[in-house]
Amino acid sequence: MRAKYAVKQISVFLENRKGRLLEVTEALKEANINIRALAMAESAEFGILRLVVDNPEKAKTALSKCGFTINEQDVFAVEVDDEPGSFHKVVRVLAEDDINIDYTYAFVGDSHKAVLIFRVQDESIEKALEALSQNGVQLVEPIFFYS
Amino acid sequence: MWNPIESAPREEITAIQSKRLCEMVQRVYHLVPFYREKFDSLGIKPEDIKNVDDLNKLPFTTKQDLRDHYPFSLFATPMDQVVRIHSSSGTTGKPTVVGYTRRDMDVWIEVMARTLKMANIGPGDVVHNAYGYGLFTGGLGFHYGAEKVGAAVVPSSGGFTKRQLLLMKDFQATILCATPSFALHLAEVAKEEGYDLKNDFKLRAGFFGAEPASHGLRKAISEAWGIQYHEAYGLSEIIGPGVAAACPYGRLHINEDHFIPEIIDPETLEVLPPGSEGELVFTTITKQALPIVRYRTKDITTLHTEPCKCGRTLITMETVKGRSDDMLIVNGVNVFPSQVEHVLTKIEGITPNYVIVVEKKGVLDKLEVWVEVDEQIISGGIGALEDLKTKLQNEMLNELYINAKVKLVEPKTLERSMGKAQRIIDKRPEI
Numbered sequence: 001m002r003a004k005y006a007v008k009q010i011s012v013f014l015e016n017r018k019g020r021l022l023e024v025t026e027a028l029k030e031a032n033i034n035i036r037a038l039a040m041a042e043s044a045e046f047g048i049l050r051l052v053v054d055n056p057e058k059a060k061t062a063l064s065k066c067g068f069t070i071n072e073q074d075v076f077a078v079e080v081d082d083e084p085g086s087f088h089k090v091v092r093v094l095a096e097d098d099i100n101i102d103y104t105y106a107f108v109g110d111s112h113k114a115v116l117i118f119r120v121q122d123e124s125i126e127k128a129l130e131a132l133s134q135n136g137v138q139l140v141e142p143i144f145f146y147s
Numbered sequence: 148m149w150n151p152i153e154s155a156p157r158e159e160i161t162a163i164q165s166k167r168l169c170e171m172v173q174r175v176y177h178l179v180p181f182y183r184e185k186f187d188s189l190g191i192k193p194e195d196i197k198n199v200d201d202l203n204k205l206p207f208t209t210k211q212d213l214r215d216h217y218p219f220s221l222f223a224t225p226m227d228q229v230v231r232i233h234s235s236s237g238t239t240g241k242p243t244v245v246g247y248t249r250r251d252m253d254v255w256i257e258v259m260a261r262t263l264k265m266a267n268i269g270p271g272d273v274v275h276n277a278y279g280y281g282l283f284t285g286g287l288g289f290h291y292g293a294e295k296v297g298a299a300v301v302p303s304s305g306g307f308t309k310r311q312l313l314l315m316k317d318f319q320a321t322i323l324c325a326t327p328s329f330a331l332h333l334a335e336v337a338k339e340e341g342y343d344l345k346n347d348f349k350l351r352a353g354f355f356g357a358e359p360a361s362h363g364l365r366k367a368i369s370e371a372w373g374i375q376y377h378e379a380y381g382l383s384e385i386i387g388p389g390v391a392a393a394c395p396y397g398r399l400h401i402n403e404d405h406f407i408p409e410i411i412d413p414e415t416l417e418v419l420p421p422g423s424e425g426e427l428v429f430t431t432i433t434k435q436a437l438p439i440v441r442y443r444t445k446d447i448t449t450l451h452t453e454p455c456k457c458g459r460t461l462i463t464m465e466t467v468k469g470r471s472d473d474m475l476i477v478n479g480v481n482v483f484p485s486q487v488e489h490v491l492t493k494i495e496g497i498t499p500n501y502v503i504v505v506e507k508k509g510v511l512d513k514l515e516v517w518v519e520v521d522e523q524i525i526s527g528g529i530g531a532l533e534d535l536k537t538k539l540q541n542e543m544l545n546e547l548y549i550n551a552k553v554k555l556v557e558p559k560t561l562e563r564s565m566g567k568a569q570r571i572i573d574k575r576p577e578i
Contacts, residue, residue, distance in 0.1 A: 068557070
């Protein structure tokens with residue numbers, strides 16, 4: 001299932017320096033990359049920007065060329081109804097199967113639907129996808145993000 | 148082995164040293180006013196020096212003495228005998244100038260041939276020489292040595308990293324000569340450019356020197372390129388590279404039939420026995436244009452007289468731990484940049500590039516170590532990076548007894564040097 005549902009996420013290491021984020025967004029704009037989802041985690045001195053984009057290969061090349069330190073991970077996405085309890089249901093499925101969530105972020109899509117992105121340990125991805133699918137959670141194929 | 152003297156019995160080496168030392172003392176006394184005045188003021192006559200045991204009667208020479216006699220006042224030969232002149236950059240004051248007669252050049256080429264023979268280099272080898280050419284002795288020293296042993300030399304000098312990689316691959320270089328920081332930079336760029344370091348290149352060994360390199364850095368270079376790492380040690384005041392070179396067992400043999408080494412306590416100037424750590428001092432005993440008596444190198448190391456498995460009987464020196472003038476005293480604790488480097492290279496998730504920043508905060512010194520993170524580590528998230536920081540800080544406290552704040556910076560942000568790496572930024576006001 002991993003082969004079918006894994007979404008390529010790009011992480012960018014950023015020092016907390018003025019204008020550094022601007023350089024990332026500029027590089028992506030110049031390369032005509034569309035950001036489909038993003039999350040930013042930060043400490044006092046540095047941050048990590050997580051991106052799901054429409055063309056991960058092109059984005060990686062553009063960012064490397066501008067000297068950014070990047071890495072790529074597999075994450076997965078699910079689609080839920082935009083209503084109370086939806087997120088809870090997904091998290092509960094994972095918790096019941098003893099799968100630890102490293103981090104998650106979400107956005108509200110069209111027609112009363114929301115998309116949740118999850119990062120779990122690499123070796124747990126397959127197990128997580130099985131559990132979610134068996135519990136009737138709608139998995140999102142990467143084509144949804146890519147152009 | 149290039150020359151049988153390298154494995155001669157100790158008595159033979161000592162006898163040669165004694166004979167050459169006496170001749171050299173006569174020459175400097177009669178030909179260089181600086182030494183004559185110094186000897187006279189200490190009440191030393193050339194006749195008082197009968198063998199190597201009398202060496203410690205002689206005065207020291209410092210870099211300042213060379214600067215004070217800029218450019219040629221310490222030369223012991225007329226200028227029409229001088230065939231080569233090299234000079235330091237003079238970034239910390241007046242430059243120091245060194246000169247070579249035709250015979251000095253022969254000595255230099257001889258010790259460089261011995262250096263390259265440490266990796267059994269000869270006809271058929273292609274030596275990619277990325278040391279800087281020009282006034283710096285590194286480039287031309289290796290160049291002439293490589294030609295002497297019959298290898299083909301590619302005089303690429305520094306800079307133009309991508310082009311150098313292309314030449315190394317296309318010309319099938321078997322030997323790389325470079326500063327350690329540039330050797331690592333070449334490896335990093337090669338990876339970025341998509342080269343397979345072990346299959347696209349034919350390198351089997353390398354000679355690295357001109358700046359201190361920790362055990363960790365040496366290992367990183369050797370593993371990245373898949374080559375045997377040979378350290379080369381030298382300084383222009385003594386001859387350039389070729390003063391000492393590491394054999395396949397990793398021991399740095401000093402060409403002591405040309406340069407007599409001593410270890411002194413840098414404070415008391417007392418000579419220390421083999422096995423003690425202190426400042427390295429050299430006396431050149433064959434040089435004609437610029438003979439130097441007991442030159443204080445400022446390099447901190449240890450000499451060993453135990454025989455080596457390679458068969459050479461020449462005395463060995465340990466890798467230079469640091470320089471007595473590079474030694475940082477942070478809140479009363481002695482710190483050498485190479486010690487910090489050693490801690491960094493033991494830990495996964497960072498590159499071996501770093502800068503040490505020292506500042507005064509009130510009465511205390513504040514030490515910050517800036518290190519570049521590795522691409523692999525960022526997939527783990529903020530927590531993993533914070534853990535890495537804490538781990539580095541703890542290691543430095545445990546191993547070096549220093550309280551350093553670690554700052555993680557983006558890779559490639561720290562300056563890559565083409566020559567010698569600048570590792571310390573000392574912002575403390577001078578007292």
